[in-house]
Amino acid sequence: MAIIVDKVQKRKDIALACKDIFVQKGIKDLSVSQIAKAAKIGKGTIYDYFCNKEDIVFEIVNILMKKYKESLTKKIESATSTREKIKQFSSIFYDEDVSDLRAIYKEFISISLSSPNKEMMEFQSSYAKDYYEWFVDVLRDGVKSGEIREGSEDFARGLFVLAKGMFISSSSTNTIEDVKSEIHKFTDALFDILEEKND
Amino acid sequence: MAIIVDKVQKRKDIALACKDIFVQKGIKDLSVSQIAKAAKIGKGTIYDYFCNKEDIVFEIVNILMKKYKESLTKKIESATSTREKIKQFSSIFYDEDVSDLRAIYKEFISISLSSPNKEMMEFQSSYAKDYYEWFVDVLRDGVKSGEIREGSEDFARGLFVLAKGMFISSSSTNTIEDVKSEIHKFTDALFDILEEKND
DNA sequence: TCAAAATGACTGACCGTCGGTCATTTAAAA
DNA sequence: TTTTAAATGACCGACGGTCAGTCATTTTGA
Numbered sequence: 001m002a003i004i005v006d007k008v009q010k011r012k013d014i015a016l017a018c019k020d021i022f023v024q025k026g027i028k029d030l031s032v033s034q035i036a037k038a039a040k041i042g043k044g045t046i047y048d049y050f051c052n053k054e055d056i057v058f059e060i061v062n063i064l065m066k067k068y069k070e071s072l073t074k075k076i077e078s079a080t081s082t083r084e085k086i087k088q089f090s091s092i093f094y095d096e097d098v099s100d101l102r103a104i105y106k107e108f109i110s111i112s113l114s115s116p117n118k119e120m121m122e123f124q125s126s127y128a129k130d131y132y133e134w135f136v137d138v139l140r141d142g143v144k145s146g147e148i149r150e151g152s153e154d155f156a157r158g159l160f161v162l163a164k165g166m167f168i169s170s171s172s173t174n175t176i177e178d179v180k181s182e183i184h185k186f187t188d189a190l191f192d193i194l195e196e197k198n199d
Numbered sequence: 200m201a202i203i204v205d206k207v208q209k210r211k212d213i214a215l216a217c218k219d220i221f222v223q224k225g226i227k228d229l230s231v232s233q234i235a236k237a238a239k240i241g242k243g244t245i246y247d248y249f250c251n252k253e254d255i256v257f258e259i260v261n262i263l264m265k266k267y268k269e270s271l272t273k274k275i276e277s278a279t280s281t282r283e284k285i286k287q288f289s290s291i292f293y294d295e296d297v298s299d300l301r302a303i304y305k306e307f308i309s310i311s312l313s314s315p316n317k318e319m320m321e322f323q324s325s326y327a328k329d330y331y332e333w334f335v336d337v338l339r340d341g342v343k344s345g346e347i348r349e350g351s352e353d354f355a356r357g358l359f360v361l362a363k364g365m366f367i368s369s370s371s372t373n374t375i376e377d378v379k380s381e382i383h384k385f386t387d388a389l390f391d392i393l394e395e396k397n398d
Numbered sequence: 399t400c401a402a403a404a405t406g407a408c409t410g411a412c413c414g415t416c417g418g419t420c421a422t423t424t425a426a427a428a
Numbered sequence: 429t430t431t432t433a434a435a436t437g438a439c440c441g442a443c444g445g446t447c448a449g450t451c452a453t454t455t456t457g458a
Contacts, residue, residue, distance in 0.1 A: 243405050
């Protein structure tokens with residue numbers, strides 16, 4: 001027998017080791033040789049843990065998303081109103097401490113659009129479902145407590161999709177500050193109405 | 200003297216000549232040689248009219264967008280309610296006769312995300328501004344006529360961004376039918392509220 | 399005749415593979 | 429218990445093949 005490495009762990013280690021260079025340059029301006037050098041391993045080794053260059057991005061997104069979700073849970077728990085909770089969901093688009101995730105997620109979306117891959121699509125839809133249900137729960141709680149009107153849950157999907165749209169818009173045209181105020185403005189406009197009673 | 204070709208026109212001609220193959224295969228699975236063959240010109244000629252492969256996608260999007268905008272104008276003019284007008288805006292995401300535009304626009308977004316390019320960004324933001332103002336006008340008319348409540352214009356940006364988000368969602372997970380009903384459901388939920396009076 | 403237009407051979411960059419090397423572990427012999 | 433041969437998997441980087449973009453040459457038509 002010989003040394004047995006934890007393949008799953010090493011995959012994560014490599015991904016994290018080259019995360020910064022990915023954030024900095026983006027996948028298009030990075031060669032696999034450069035990535036290998038950044039991770040201090042041989043080029044061939046990359047392919048023992050990833051099926052292609054894109055797969056590395058996938059792993060980084062996975063890691064960062066997981067971490068983000070944990071921090072988001074805390075933020076949402078400590079928010080007092082439904083309005084504030086919904087605003088917290090959008091923090092991914094402007095919070096400074098998740099700028100890495102934003103950068104990598106952008107690459108990820110780009111890859112998903114140009115070469116749809118079964119695993120990636122499943123990852124996307126599982127995350128989407130997850131967040132969507134979370135959204136719905138938050139809104140439903142708001143309805144139950146009488147904070148917002150009935151039927152508000154119907155906006156969950158829309159808000160979620162809107163969030164995705166922010167990615168395209170924000171990564172091309174706006175500054176982070178614009179994005180933040182844009183989202184808050186929309187959320188406020190919506191909640192001003194949702195908080196009215198309709199019966 | 201010698202032959203003088205209309206550079207602008209020829210650029211369009213080439214773009215249209217290879218549009219179908221782009222829609223079919225996507226930029227990633229297309230080599231410049233194949234594109235040149237489809238357009239019945241030499242590979243080098245491509246570079247007399249386009250600065251790179253991505254630039255061809257840009258031109259195709261431009262052409263199809265222009266055409267789409269014309270048809271959309273008619274559709275919106277003939278719509279009777281504000282609600283219907285807003286729904287028409289989203290037809291790009293499910294109408295069968297713009298499936299080509301959808302396919303190419305997907306490529307375009309992918310390219311924009313991975314290699315932000317000044318010209319592309321300007322194109323994006325000019326279109327965004329254009330549609331946004333159109334949106335606002337439609338909503339404002341609705342407010343003026345008393346059809347929807349005051350403040351409804353505040354949703355213009357959100358609706359527009361939401362539309363962009365549909366691209367990511369729709370191109371990865373859902374079928375066209377899902378997308379259509381999804382959008383209509385959200386629009387209806389919003390308009391049910393907007394059509395209530397708030398004073 | 400000549401300049402613009404068109405071309406395709408060529409080049410350099412880069413992705414992913416593959417045969418080979420090396421370090422470590424096992425196990426059998428001493 | 430010590431030694432050493434065999435076995436195995438981790439690791440590597442040279443190499444093949446592909447392809448975007450360039451450029452020297454040819455074609456075309458006013």
